[in-house]
Amino acid sequence: MISVLWAYFKTSRVHVAALLYFLCAGALTQVPLFNYLGYEFSALFTIPTAFISGFLTIAFVREHMLKPLTRRTWLYILGDYFSVNFILLLIPLGVISLNAIVVKNCNYLKGLEYFILLPVVTMVFSFALALVVGVMFRKARLIFSLLIIGLLSHIVVITYFQPQLFAYNFILGFFPGITYDETISDIVPLIIYRQFTIIASLLLASLFVILTARWGMNVSLTDNFREVKRHSKSDKIFWMLGVFCLVMLAAGHVFRHDLGYEYSANDIQRQLGRRSESDHFIFYYSGRSYSMQDMLRLKAETEFYYQQVTDALMNDKHLVKKVEVYIYPTGEEKRRFIGTFNTNIAKPWRKEIHLTKESFQATFRHELVHVLAAGFGFPVIHASTRMALNEGLAVAIDWKEGMFTPHQYVAALQREKALDHTISLFTVSGFTAQSSAYAYLVSGSFCRYLIDRFGIDRFKHAFANGNFLLSFGETIESLQADWKAFLKTVDTSEIPAETVETLFFQQSIFYKTCAREVAEKNLRAVRAIRMNDYPQAEQQFELSFADAPTAYALRGIFQSLIAQKKYDKVVERFSHFPEHSLLRSNPSLLLLLADACLFDGDNDMANRLYAEIDKMKFSLSFNEAATLRRLMVDDKIDSKIIHTLLYTNMDDSSKIDFLKKKVSTNPGSVSYTYMLAMAQERSGKYSDALNSYQTSLRIRMPIELMYMAAVKSADIYYGMDNFEAAKSLYWEAKNFAPTENLINDLDDQINLCESVALELQ
Numbered sequence: 001m002i003s004v005l006w007a008y009f010k011t012s013r014v015h016v017a018a019l020l021y022f023l024c025a026g027a028l029t030q031v032p033l034f035n036y037l038g039y040e041f042s043a044l045f046t047i048p049t050a051f052i053s054g055f056l057t058i059a060f061v062r063e064h065m066l067k068p069l070t071r072r073t074w075l076y077i078l079g080d081y082f083s084v085n086f087i088l089l090l091i092p093l094g095v096i097s098l099n100a101i102v103v104k105n106c107n108y109l110k111g112l113e114y115f116i117l118l119p120v121v122t123m124v125f126s127f128a129l130a131l132v133v134g135v136m137f138r139k140a141r142l143i144f145s146l147l148i149i150g151l152l153s154h155i156v157v158i159t160y161f162q163p164q165l166f167a168y169n170f171i172l173g174f175f176p177g178i179t180y181d182e183t184i185s186d187i188v189p190l191i192i193y194r195q196f197t198i199i200a201s202l203l204l205a206s207l208f209v210i211l212t213a214r215w216g217m218n219v220s221l222t223d224n225f226r227e228v229k230r231h232s233k234s235d236k237i238f239w240m241l242g243v244f245c246l247v248m249l250a251a252g253h254v255f256r257h258d259l260g261y262e263y264s265a266n267d268i269q270r271q272l273g274r275r276s277e278s279d280h281f282i283f284y285y286s287g288r289s290y291s292m293q294d295m296l297r298l299k300a301e302t303e304f305y306y307q308q309v310t311d312a313l314m315n316d317k318h319l320v321k322k323v324e325v326y327i328y329p330t331g332e333e334k335r336r337f338i339g340t341f342n343t344n345i346a347k348p349w350r351k352e353i354h355l356t357k358e359s360f361q362a363t364f365r366h367e368l369v370h371v372l373a374a375g376f377g378f379p380v381i382h383a384s385t386r387m388a389l390n391e392g393l394a395v396a397i398d399w400k401e402g403m404f405t406p407h408q409y410v411a412a413l414q415r416e417k418a419l420d421h422t423i424s425l426f427t428v429s430g431f432t433a434q435s436s437a438y439a440y441l442v443s444g445s446f447c448r449y450l451i452d453r454f455g456i457d458r459f460k461h462a463f464a465n466g467n468f469l470l471s472f473g474e475t476i477e478s479l480q481a482d483w484k485a486f487l488k489t490v491d492t493s494e495i496p497a498e499t500v501e502t503l504f505f506q507q508s509i510f511y512k513t514c515a516r517e518v519a520e521k522n523l524r525a526v527r528a529i530r531m532n533d534y535p536q537a538e539q540q541f542e543l544s545f546a547d548a549p550t551a552y553a554l555r556g557i558f559q560s561l562i563a564q565k566k567y568d569k570v571v572e573r574f575s576h577f578p579e580h581s582l583l584r585s586n587p588s589l590l591l592l593l594a595d596a597c598l599f600d601g602d603n604d605m606a607n608r609l610y611a612e613i614d615k616m617k618f619s620l621s622f623n624e625a626a627t628l629r630r631l632m633v634d635d636k637i638d639s640k641i642i643h644t645l646l647y648t649n650m651d652d653s654s655k656i657d658f659l660k661k662k663v664s665t666n667p668g669s670v671s672y673t674y675m676l677a678m679a680q681e682r683s684g685k686y687s688d689a690l691n692s693y694q695t696s697l698r699i700r701m702p703i704e705l706m707y708m709a710a711v712k713s714a715d716i717y718y719g720m721d722n723f724e725a726a727k728s729l730y731w732e733a734k735n736f737a738p739t740e741n742l743i744n745d746l747d748d749q750i751n752l753c754e755s756v757a758l759e760l761q
Contacts, residue, residue, distance in 0.1 A: 008084045017056045017088055024048045025092035029099040036103045037096045037111030039184055039516055042118040043172055045092060047152070049119045050171050053085045054130040054144050060084075061134035074212050078131070078205070085123050092119070106514030106547040113187070118173040121194045125170055128204035135211045163268055163326065163352060166339030168193045168261045170200060179343040183519040189260050196252045203245035206238045260336065265352075268326060268337045277322070280306050285327040289357045297721065298360075300759035304752055305365045309372050312397045314456050316375075323371050325364075326354045348374035348382040362400075369394040376460040386466040387431035388443035393463065395444025396451055400748075403617050403739045404495060410445040411490035412500045413438075419487075422446070422480055426466055438504045449483045494739060498585035499616045502551075505582055518548045525556050532649045534563040551586045558592035562599065563647045570596035587618045591625060595646070598629070599639050607633055617738065620708065627704045631671040645675065652683040670701040674709065681712065690716045707736035714749070723757035 008014055024045065028034045034041050060081050064074075093115060097108075105111060130144055137143045151171050158167040165177025174190050256262045269275065269284045276283045278299035290298065302325070309315075328334035334356055335341040344355035346367040351374070353367045373393055374382035384390045395406055402409070413419045422442055424430035431439050451459050454472055462471035469475055474482075525540035541556035558570050574593050577583050594609035606629070613626035632642055644650060650658070659676040666672055677692030693713040697706065714729035730746045730753070737743045 005080065005083055005087070008080065009087075013056060013059050014084060014088070017052050018091055020048065020052050021088055021091040022095060025095035029096065029103070033515065035096075035099060036105045036514065037093075037100070037108060037115060038105075038514065039111075039114050039118075039176075041096055042111070042114040043174070045115075045119045046122040046172050049089065049122050050126040050148050051145070053088075053123045054126040054133075054148065055141055056085065056088075057081055057127050057130035058134040058140045058144060061131060062140070065135070074209065078208075081131075082124075082127060085127050086120070089119060089123055104514060104547065106517040110517065117187075117190055117194050121197050122171055122173065125197050125201045125204075128201040128208070131208035132204050132211065135208060158262060160349070162262065163265050163347070163350070163354065164263055164338045165345065170197050173197075177339045179340040179345070183341070183523050184516055192259065193261060196249060199245045199248050199252075203242050203249065206242040206245065209238050210235045210242070263337050265324075271337070272326065272328070278303055280322055282322050282324045283327060284324065285357075286329045289327060289329050293721070296760060297719075297756060300756040301752065302364065302368075303759065304755040305368060306372075307755075309365065309368050309397060312456070313369075313372055313460070315372055321351050323368070324350070324352045326352065327360060328354070328356045331356055331358075346370035348377060349380065365400075366394045366398045369397045373460075373463065376463050378464040384463050384466065385428065386426050387428075388425040388439065389447065389463055389466055391431070391440050392443030392447035393459075395440055396448035399444075399448070400745060401441060401444070402619060403742060405741050406441045406445040406448065407487065407490050408492055408495060408741070409441050409500075409503070411487040412492040412495040412497075413442070413504060414484060414487050415492050416497055416500050418500065418504065419484065423476055426476060435504065441504075445487070446480065446483055449486060450479065453482075494617060496616055499618050501582050502586050502616075502618060514547050518544050518550070518553070521547070522552060522556065525553075525560075529556070529560065529563075532563075534560045538564070551583055551589060554583060555586075555588045555592060558589065558596070559647075562592060562596055562643075565599070565643070567596040567600040571600065585616075587613050587616055587622045591622065591629075594626070594629065595642075598633065599643050601639070603633055614704065620742075623704045623738070624708050627702050628671060628674060631674070631701065631705070635666075635669050635671045637669075637671060652679045655679045656683065656685070668699065670696055670699045670705070673699065674701070674705060677709070677712070681716070686716045686719065703736045704738060707733055707738065707742075710736060711746075718749075718753065721760065723753040727753045 028041055028044065034044055060077075064077055100108070126148070129147060130140075133144045133147065134140045148171060151169065155167040155169050155172060155175050159165055159175075159177065165179060167175045167177075168190070169175060173194060174184075176184055252259065257264075257267050272284045272286050274283075274285050274287050274290075274295075276285070276295050276299065281299065281302050283295065283298070285295070326337075328337070331341040334354065338345070338354050344353075344359055344363045344367055346353045348371050351371055353364070353371060355363055355367065370383065370390060373384075373390075377383040378385050384393075395401065399405065404412075410419065419442070421430070421434065425434065425439060425443055431443070434442075447459070450462075450472070458471050462468055468479055472479060521540050521544040525537045525544065528534070528537035528540060538557060538560035541553050541560060544550070545553040545557060554573075557573070561567070561569050561573075570593060574584075574589070583589055590609050590613050594606045594613070597603075597609065598606035610626040610630045610633075614623055614630075617623065629642075645655060645658075656676065656679050659672055659679060662672045663669065663676055673692055673696045677689045677696060680686075680689035680692055690713055693709045693716070697709050697713070701709075710729050710733035714726045714733065717723075717726040717729060727750050730749045734743050734746050737746060
């Protein structure tokens with residue numbers, strides 16, 4: 001057999017195939033994210049594999065068809081074809097494996113698993129398809145190419161016409177969709193799906209064996225079918241194999257929803273279970289997420305946001321089709337149905353929005369902009385061909401990005417001389433090459449500037465294709481020069497350099513080391529923390545940090561160490577950071593370091609670190625956490641109690657009982673009262689939480705907590721449909737708001753209260 005294979009490998013067509021494999025693999029070694037043996041390399045390599053193995057097989061078939069061969073000989077030859085194609089795949093595998101010398105491979109065995117499941121199985125399918133095409137058609141290469149392109153277009157059809165972002169495919173294997181999620185779904189469905197791909201290959205191979213010596217290219221179809229039928233008894237075993245394979249494939253197609261390969265809108269609507277309709281929206285949601293009263297309030301809210309967005313876009317308020325809003329109870333259920341856990345999405349061409357209950361308030365208006373911008377988007381996709389214009393417009397209209405406005409954040413970037421690559425953001429692929437915070441806020445600031453300067457109508461004219469010169473009469477270079485001059489007038493005095501570094505200087509997924517594998521290790525670590533298995537969490541986070549030294553992994557390590565009372569290790573680890581490391585200014589790491597110092601008895605250092613976090617104004621949640629801990633120190637609460645409340649598996653019910661006793665014996669303790677309110681709110685005891693927040697407001701405490709207590713109280717009143725009380729507290733919160741932008745957000749909440757109250761009357 002070796003001599004036979006050697007004869008194949010001496011042919012020019014095999015040399016060409018080998019060279020093409022080598023060149024394709026070599027090119028991918030120069031592309032970030034695709035330059036190591038992982039999912040991305042294997043998935044993309046299925047495409048050259050399909051064409052190279054198919055064309056090579058067709059050439060072999062055409063050569064042997066000219067010879068009088070018995071069926072037994074054909075079966076031996078098929079083994080030769082397969083062996084040649086398989087051995088050729090070792091070339092790209094070898095190239096990408098050798099590239100591990102210069103590019104880190106975090107899990108070679110997992111990468112090898114993907115290589116087998118994706119390119120190898122694709123080669124098997126393409127090989128079998130090429131056998132049949134090579135026998136049946138004169139223009140076999142053209143027909144084969146059209147079939148491969150048609151099969152790949154199945155991905156576009158599924159993701160365009162169905163709600164889901166992901167697709168399973170005979171060629172590509174699995175397409176996860178374009179999202180910011182770094183983890184890929186469980187590999188088990190892919191393994192099962194590739195078994196169906198092998199079954200389809202067996203069907204094609206059995207058909208090829210049936211057709212050999214029965215099918216003639218120069219004979220009419222009628223004569224060919226008559227010849228095949230005449231030999232059907234002698235081909236009985238292959239017919240039975242083909243029928244069996246066909247039945248298995250049909251069963252897989254019928255049960256594709258149960259297997260998780262495809263979900264129609266009707267499937268998702270049926271699983272969510274509830275439907276409700278307003279003037280401009282149709283909502284699909286779970287009964288365990290919203291009561292009837294909750295849904296009435298939600299419909300009033302969304303109509304308020306609809307009015308805001310249509311006014312900002314100057315759209316005709318009449319919609320031919322209502323916007324369909326899918327609200328999933330959890331991120332995990334959203335991942336199951338559409339393929340993304342963290343990312344909320346809109347499909348403008350379908351007038352659909354997909355998000356979770358938890359993320360609804362933060363992201364609905366942003367996603368609504370995408371849908372309502374469909375009318376002036378590029379045809380077919382009903383959006384801009386430039387991702388920066390899509391997301392930039394949504395940020396510009398929503399304009400809620402944190403404690404400061406996007407203009408302020410981007411102006412601070414410019415102040416730190418870090419506002420680079422802004423023009424490349426508006427190319428077709430430049431947006432994805434930057435970190436999400438940088439890409440969203442920079443494009444949002446620029447789009448808001450264009451809208452404010454030129455008006456929304458001229459912006460809408462540029463939106464579809466990014467033709468700035470035609471729409472604004474200036475090149476993008478000139479427009480951005482003017483925008484950057486405008487940013488110099490924006491006040492950034494309240495935004496420290498450390499905040500800018502922490503917020504923006506993060507890598508895009510395309511430039512992260514082993515992004516998928518690191519994300520999976522982080523996910524395993526988080527699950528271990530939820531199970532209170534802190535040693536296991538520490539181990540997984542350490543493995544993640546060894547692969548890619550990220551702040552996220554280090555935060556998990558610190559949290560696991562503190563939970564195990566290994567405070568000195570946290571302090572020691574932090575002290576070894578280089579002087580100019582970005583990790584030294586990360587608020588999450590500083591908070592954990594401060595906690596470690598507190599539990600280790602160094603109260604002065606802990607207080608200094610808490611104060612440093614507060615000055616950063618990174619986010620309201622970090623300000624709240626740091627200020628509350630400073631209060632605990634001032635109240636002389638035993639550090640063991642703080643550790644128990646913050647780092648043990650005590651449930652909220654037990655915390656409430658414990659804190660109630662502490663409040664009764666320490667009625668003047670703001671920290672105990674505030675922590676009690678937080679625990680009551682988390683556990684759904686909103687009336688009790690409201691009383692505790694109101695009590696804390698009457699006690700003298702730092703302005704940051706006054707703001708948070710007022711806002712949280714207002715939010716609870718809002719959820720109770722007591723809109724006048726909510727408005728009053730939002731007004732009160734304006735007295736304590738730490739930034740001007742948050743005052744504007746409170747004004748928006750006050751307007752929302754008035755609108756919803758009027759709608760529900």
